[in-house]
Amino acid sequence: MPSLAASGSARVINVSSVVHWGGRIHFDHLEGKKKYNGLRAYSQSKLAIVLLTCELGRRLDGTGITVNALDPGFVATGIISENAGRFWRLVQSAANLVAVRPERGAETSIYLASSPEVAGTTGQYFKEARRCRPRRGSYDQEAAQRLWRSAWR
Numbered sequence: 001m002p003s004l005a006a007s008g009s010a011r012v013i014n015v016s017s018v019v020h021w022g023g024r025i026h027f028d029h030l031e032g033k034k035k036y037n038g039l040r041a042y043s044q045s046k047l048a049i050v051l052l053t054c055e056l057g058r059r060l061d062g063t064g065i066t067v068n069a070l071d072p073g074f075v076a077t078g079i080i081s082e083n084a085g086r087f088w089r090l091v092q093s094a095a096n097l098v099a100v101r102p103e104r105g106a107e108t109s110i111y112l113a114s115s116p117e118v119a120g121t122t123g124q125y126f127k128e129a130r131r132c133r134p135r136r137g138s139y140d141q142e143a144a145q146r147l148w149r150s151a152w153r
Contacts, residue, residue, distance in 0.1 A: 004065050009119065012056065012067035013112045016049040016125070020071075021135045023047030025143060030150060048147055050125060050134045055144035057123020066122035068112050073128070074098065075105030 004010035023043035026032075032041045053069040060067060076099035078092060111129040112118055125134040137143065 001065075005063055008064055010065045011113055012065065013109055014049045014053045014067065014069040015109065016053075016069045016071055016134075017042075017046040018071050018127075019043045020046035020050050020138065023135075025051070025147060027146065027150065047135070047138065048151075050138040051140070051144040051147050052151065053125070054123045054139055055141070055148050058141070061122065066118075066120065068118070068121060068124050068126060069134070070108045070112060070125065071127040072105040072108060073100055075100055075102055077102065077105075 004012070019039075019042060021043075022039075023046055024040075025044060025047060028034075030044075032044075050069050053067055056067045074095070076096045108126050108129050112126060115129075121131070124131050125138065126132065
């Protein structure tokens, strides 16, 4: 944080996903050691990113450091089949037909990092270079603070 603060106007950008809408924070087993499910863990992590972005935005308010989260869209990254079997590689191949190229998926990140339009915007969620509302529970300050304490203990 000292290095970011010394810059005068730093921007922190967190990549989440629309999948955060299906997420639920399981405080009793954040690491997913009970009944691990990949999609559940992924959606929980993406919701956690949005919650922690909002919390960090509140904590850094007035410092010149902004923090925002974004949904890059459905990007052809290979994430589905990266560590999966043949079935999931087929699913990935089909998904790649409708997914956007990584360069397009990076556009909102680049916008948040460089656009003067969002220079003072913090604690928000973006998709396609526009601010939008994440799921309702994403602004739960009590849950965000609890998650913050859990993440930094």
